[in-house]
Amino acid sequence: MAFDLQEQEQIDSIKAFWQQWGKLIAGVLAASAIAYLGFKGYRYYQEQQAQKAAAAYENIDAAVAAKDIAKLKSAVTLLQNDFGSSAYATRGSLILAKAAFDKSDLALAKSQLEWVLANGKDESVGAIARLRLASLLLDQKTYDAAIAELNKEHPAGFDALFLDLKGDVLVAKGDAAAARDAYKSALAKLVGDSPNRQFIQTKLDALGG
Structure with a gap:
């Protein structure tokens, strides 16, 4: 089949393009x-x-x-x-x-x-595990280790729980002043009518806070 000059130029252009870029395109x-x-x-x-x-x-x-x-x-x-x-x-x-x-x-x-x-x-699951570990360390009376766990980074939504347990550890350790501070901080972190509020307040009142 014969091609006119314009068609032949287009064919030559396509051939030249594929000679230059064909391998790269195929590779991509x-x-x-x-x-x-x-x-x-x-x-x-x-x-x-x-x-x-x-x-x-x-x-x-x-x-x-x-x-x-x-x-x-x-x-x-x-x-x-x-x-x-x-x-x-x-x-x-x-x-x-x-x-x-x-x-x-x-x-x-x-x-x-x-x-x-x-x-x-999962950070939330990790926070739960850390709370349970700190509680276990509290039961073992290794108070400093428990506090060290509770001082570690965790999601903000768990702040009240961490501070509440920290207060429990400090009470067991005999540091009433620091325990009061922890309970107060826990109360400040609670949102609205949290069911834990009265429980923490009762512990705080028991310390004369």
Whole structure:
């Protein structure tokens, strides 16, 4: 088929363009395809891991129902080892910590709370774990360690709870003046008609605050 001069110039221009940029464009398209496939593959892997973690978590529910702390510990350990970045592992660790505390196994309870603090992704869950750890340290009469935990960074929404528990620790430590300050600060952090307000006020009144 014959082309007129204008058409031939257009064809030559396209050929020249592809000679100069063809390899680069092909490379970009290939890289984009690989990246897309990689993303899809990673999403599929994440979904599979989430399903496996959920299935493993069912063993925790069964162990709790059976009140079998040995099986509970085994199930949580599996989650921590194989699905440590999942919310299931964090939740399981908190459950095991409570079960261990109820059985007076404070060492196990402490180790689980520390695992949550080291590996958990959710700041609110971390704050709950830190409060429980500080409460455990209070029970162990390691007051300075408990206060150190309560002084660590946490979401602002937990300020009143941290200050309230700090007041309890200071009372146990025998520092009534500092405890009063902590309770007053806790009251100042409460919003509106919080159910904790009267409880904290009662403790403050008991100190003559």
